[in-house]
Amino acid sequence: MAAGRISSRPARFRRSTKMQNSRNHRHPNRPESYNFWVGVFCVGVFIVLGLFYFATQKIEYNWRWNRIPIYFVYKDQIEILSEIDGEVTALKKDGDQTLITIKDINLTETYEIPAAGIIRVQQGEIIAAGDILAAYSQWKPGLLIIGLWITLKLSVIATILGVIIGVIGGLTRISSNPALKWATIFYVELIRGSPLMVQILIWYFVLGTVINDLLAASGMGRLPAFWYGVASLACFAGAYVTEIVRAGIQSIHRGQTEAARSLGMSYAQSMLHVILPQALRRILPPLAGQFISLIKDSSLLGIIAIRELTKAAREAVSASLQPFELYLVLGLLYLVLTFTLSMAVQRLEKKMAIQ
Amino acid sequence: MIEVRNINKTFHVPHEVKALVDVSTKIAPGEVVVVCGPSGSGKSTLLRCLNRLEHADSGHILIDGIDVLDPKTNINKLRAEVGMVFQSFNLFPHKTVLDNITLAQRVVRKRSKSDALEKANMLLKKVGIQDKSGAFPDNLSGGQQQRVAIARALAMDPKVMLFDEPTSALDPEMIGEVLDVMKTLATEGMTMVVVTHEMGFAREVADRVIFMDAGAIVEVGTPEHFFVNPTHERTKLFLSQIL
Secondary structure: OOOOOOOOOOHHHOOOHHHHHOHHHHOOOOOOOHHHHHHHHHHHHHHHHHHHHHHHHHOOOOOOHHHOHHHOEEEEEEEEEOOOOEEEEEEEEEOOEEEEEEEOOOOEEEEEEOOOOEEOOOOOOEEOOOOEEEEEEEEEEOHHHHHHHHHHHHHHHHHHHHHHHHHHHHHHHOOOOHHHHHHHHHHHHHHHOOOHHHHHHHHHHHHHHHHHHHHHHOOOOOOOHHHHHHHHHHHHHHHHHHHHHHHHHHHOOHHHHHHHHHOOOOHHHHHHHHHHHHHHHHHHHHHHHHHHHHHHHHHHHHHHOOOOHHHHHHHHHHHHOOHHHHHHHHHHHHHHHHHHHHHHHHHHHHHHOOO | OEEEEEEEEEEOOOOOEEEEEEEEEEEOOOOEEEEEOOOOOOHHHHHHHHOOOOOOOEEEEEEOOEEOOOOOOOHHHHHHHEEEEOOOOOOOOOOOHHHHHHHHHHHOOOOOHHHHHHHHHHHHHHOOOHHHOOOOHHHOOHHHHHHHHHHHHHOOOOOEEEEEOOOOOOOHHHHHHHHHHHHHHHHOOOEEEEEOOOHHHHHHHOOEEEEEEOOEEEEEEOHHHHHHOOOOHHHHHHHHHHO
């Protein structure tokens, strides 16, 4: 347990365009062979990728990258069908829409056609039920985008809850009240000592069943699986954040508390105004690491039928039989998410740094 | 103003040390008392007991008639009346000089922003660093930081000021500027308890010098008495070592 120790970000992440422009100027001691080994790295990457591609050719895998974009967005053809037999009695413009009225012997129906629709019938035409009145196409998000959105939603909500749990936990963990302190230790050890997969199953199939049955018994609706997924991730991350917050608070010099208290501030005031703001700056890097883990861990939630990114990709694979492309894209999408988060935290860190 | 009666304090961690043994003294309003003694003699502990940063094990401490050790005493209210200046300054590094001085005024004294700022600027002028009001503590010299810390404590309008070795962490050339501020305070009639090794300050400013050793008060007297003809052997030895 890295109690009290807060790792600082590795130097390799600190970059700026300015530094890149003056690389040689910044690294006067770089040996001649430096560029050679950079070349070796690039060639190495190229060879590994080449070998992989060669191997897939060998097993006659049919790469069809052109079939992948439809899992992001696709054009959906929508046809509006008549539900009755009858005569088209009116085609009326109503703002952007067109209203088509169809009259049978004893009933009349009106269909709204959006502006983009191409109308296939004329006034006075006799049509049968099931005939196409109009058709239009519409861009729709594909499976991967739907999954990505759910993963994002899950992660953001669980992160916010995780921070709340973690800050409260960090404070109760260092409390002098044994009930609070021991409860926190118990919680942290319980969560850290069991696999997340098991916790997800317990949240959904044990707690979820109990809670949903109780809700049903009191006449309320069932809570969807999504929320049990959020709860399991938030509680899991919360335990780790608790330890991070505790270490952060304890890393602030005792003199800070003493100075604040000697001015007459209460424990809560000195925490709020003096200790936590400093601790938060210090724990940002490990906190970011924790939330990157959370995004990745959300891929387990497919087992409780939450259609997050991984589950969506698996559905796409079973529909398309293109596991190579889809799973590689899946990995890349997670990379985009986690990399964006770590960049955002770095910016935040720079902004919050004490001058 | 301050009355200390038979207080005892024992530290148990890392090993048992009797930091204060049956210490009693009285400090009158407007008095400047310098507490000196070898390291580990309990002088800082005594000072920290006065505003309950350390909780004395037994005895009584009265400040302005309020019992410091009584659990029913509102300690935050009492501490607001007792300013403290630390050896390592303990400024809030995430706040500017101005914010350092206004924070407690606002959250403890509940002063308006403009009142707090006015007070802060007035005090910064007094300690001679009004041009640094927007700076962060880490960009100030040690002497400047300590003067900000004094201003921060004074902003609460304390009745007593406690100084815990305020110049020990300073480079020699910065000691003077901090002592000057303290001298000004003394001449203005502030009640002060100062733990320090600055014997020049004690000789010049103190009304009384308390010499402590091994957790007990060994000798108390005016600076003339203390420096010219100390009675105890232990005092003589100490003075011969540091003067």
